[in-house]
Amino acid sequence: MKRLALLLALTLLAPSAFARDSFKVAWSIYVGWMPWGYAADHGIVKKWADKYGIDIEVVQINDYIESINQYTAGAFDACVMTNMDGLTIPAAGGVDSTALIVGDFSNGNDGVVLKGKKNLKSIAGQKVNLVELSVSHYLLARGLDSVGLKESDLTVVNTSDADMVAAYATPDVTAVVTWNPLLSEILSMPDSHKVFDSSQIPGEIIDLLVINTETLAANPKLGKALTGAWYETMALMSGKDKAGIAARTAMGEASGTDLAGYEAQLASTKMFYQAKDAVAFTNSAALKTTMKAVAEFSFDHGLLGEGAPDAGFIGVETPSGIYGNADNVKLRFDPAYMQMAADGKL
Amino acid sequence: MKRLVNLSPSRPWALLLGLIPLALVLALYLAGSDARxxxxxxxxLLPSLEQMSSALDRMALQPSKRSGEYLFWTDTAASLQRLGLGIGIAAIIGLLIGLLTGALPAVNVALSPLLTVFSLVPPLALLPILFIVFGLDELSKVVLIVIGVAPFIARDLQKHTLEMPREQLVKAQTLGANSMQILFRVLLPQIMPRLIDAVRLSLGTGWLFLIAAEAIAATDGLGYRIFLVRRYLSMDVIIPYVAWITLLAFLLDMALAWLSRRLYPWHHKGAAS
Incomplete structure (x- = not known):
């Protein structure tokens, strides 16, 4: 009966494109998304929502993938996710989505760690533990490209992120790919060497706030309020003053570490504190190249769905042009709202 | 006027009434799927029957593009092997402990507290420890099933052994049987159908632990596939897999029931009459 009720609920939850005044946004714990929790807890989101006369509920979901699945199912209007998951989950599921805010990219936050070996080449023939089909998997594929290896040269073992650190502590796990804070935890163990990390593919693992395109078109107020709240939080947390330190401490504590731990994670994350930097990044031609690489990886791993004849099956719109099928654009990078923030027009 | 409590539907009616809720659930699903x-x-989210059958066709009847394997069958084989090993070992351990503690008071006194404590430990909470001790490979998955299931079987068999009529043991002893003979000729044969019953009851738990272990670290298996494709919301694969697991569980249960009737017809005589 419970399942039936759930099915009914999910059926009824289909996103509606009509203008509304109450919205739900999902986020999960990650260095680049902690500002959402802070903005929600400290009234910043409410302040901006009030300014535009709407109501925004910010919900923290403990399971990252579940939050994206819920967004795709229509239970949320917007959700934080990486560019790759944005392409392979909502966009591949036919939910037209827009990257409203480009928050940061991973600049060393994701890495490949080998036990007892110091270069990436020696990963050949090993079992590699990682969350299969995640950005870790993508990072590994990019790393293997760089040393002329293929995925068939090793065995990928799907391992839950919750158990990654415990798994690495066992003797038969010799290679892992993971993200922070797990990465720094694993690197602190003896004889562990980071042989490849996301700073070697800068700008390819991007953390976004993704919003349903139809909802955004019908409710530009929602886009404005969210963008406004985000850049106010950015200005606050990037400050060197007391308020900035307090904000970073709160975010660190909320993610289970402290100020020093959180700042260490920020150091390997390229945050776009200034809206103009995010706009410049979104406008660059490199974004389209990145999305091409991501789409090709996703297609090779069957993530675009069985109906996809090629990597360009799902179109990705970027300011420098559309990658792939222009008739089937499902993921859009739209700098318009970030531009408004940069121009101070919010 | 017949009271409602005395109204028991005849066989065709019972079948029909039983099918109605199932059909209703299916119809609701199809309507929801169609609407979405x-x-x-x-x-x-709610794939149609055609989408599910094409996903199943792809998984079961066509070799995978990446590895050339028929994923559905390799997953099934891997999972059944783990489950079979786990339940098999658990059944042997459970039988030994249950029989010995039930039959020999000295062993009972020595092992019962340990057995009780062990059966109270939630096995899933032990998982991180199992992974560290036994590694991430097959061993820890099988051990999880054994730990999860063996105490239940052992306690069930212990109870049944203790419930054996005292007169039987006395009679066997008057006829000159020694402890060994009582154990293996009197108690064991009577406990065997109980063992099959206990295994049937613990299969559900076995599946639970199997899927939990596969979700955490694996390269194949039914649970592995479900948790992997969940990453891109591939309900067209998940739903047929869940149905397949249900069918497998049903078939295993039927097979054990048949085996029990075949090997120990006397055990079922009382129940049938």
Whole structure:
């Protein structure tokens, strides 16, 4: 009966494109998304929502993938996710989505760690533990490209992120790919060497706030309020003053570490504190190249769905042009709202 | 006027009444799926029957593009092997402990507290420890099933052994049987059908632990596949897999029931009459 009720609920939850005044946004714990929790807890989101006369509920979901699945199912209007998951989950599921805010990219936050070996080449023939089909998997594929290896040269073992650190502590796990804070935890163990990390593919693992395109078109107020709240939080947390330190401490504590731990994670994350930097990044031609690489990886791993004849099956719109099928654009990078923030027009 | 409590439907009616709720659930699902697919033909949440059958066709009847394996069958084989090993070992351990503690008071006194404590430990909470001790490979998955299931079987058999009529043991002893003979000729044969019953009851738990272990670290298996494709919301694969697991569980249960009737017809005589 419970399942039936759930099915009914999910059926009824289909996103509606009509203008509304109450919205739900999902986020999960990650260095680049902690500002959402802070903005929600400290009234910043409410302040901006009030300014535009709407109501925004910010919900923290403990399971990252579940939050994206819920967004795709229509239970949320917007959700934080990486560019790759944005392409392979909502966009591949036919939910037209827009990257409203480009928050940061991973600049060393994701890495490949080998036990007892110091270069990436020696990963050949090993079992590699990682969350299969995640950005870790993508990072590994990019790393293997760089040393002329293929995925068939090793065995990928799907391992839950919750158990990654415990798994690495066992003797038969010799290679892992993971993200922070797990990465720094694993690197602190003896004889562990980071042989490849996301700073070697800068700008390819991007953390976004993704919003349903139809909802955004019908409710530009929602886009404005969210963008406004985000850049106010950015200005606050990037400050060197007391308020900035307090904000970073709160975010660190909320993610289970402290100020020093959180700042260490920020150091390997390229945050776009200034809206103009995010706009410049979104406008660059490199974004389209990145999305091409991501789409090709996703297609090779069957993530675009069985109906996809090629990597360009799902179109990705970027300011420098559309990658792939222009008739089937499902993921859009739209700098318009970030531009408004940069121009101070919010 | 016949009272409602005395109204028991005849066989065709019983069948029909039993099918109605199932059909209703199916119809509700299809309606929901249809509604979502009309709105968004790429919707992945409630796939149609055609989408599921094409996913199943792809998984079961065509070799995978990446490895050339028939994923559905390799997953099934891997999972059944783990489950079979786990339940098999648990049954042997459970039988030994149950029989010995039930039959020999000295062993009972020595092992019962340990057995009780062990059966109270939630096995899933032990998982991180199992992974560290036994590694991430097959061993820890099988051990999880054994730890999860063996105490239940042992306690069930212990109870049944203790419930054996005292007169039987006395009679066997008057006829000159020694402890060994009583154990293996009197108690063991009577406990065997109970063992099959206990295994049937613990299969559900076995599946639970199997899927939990596969979700955490694996390269194949039914649970592995479900948790992997969940990453891109591939309900067209998940739903057929869940149905397949249900069918497998049902078939295993039927097979054990048949085996029990075949090997120990006397055990079922009382129940049938």
């Amino acid at each position: 697919l009309t709105e968004n033909p790429n919707d992945k």
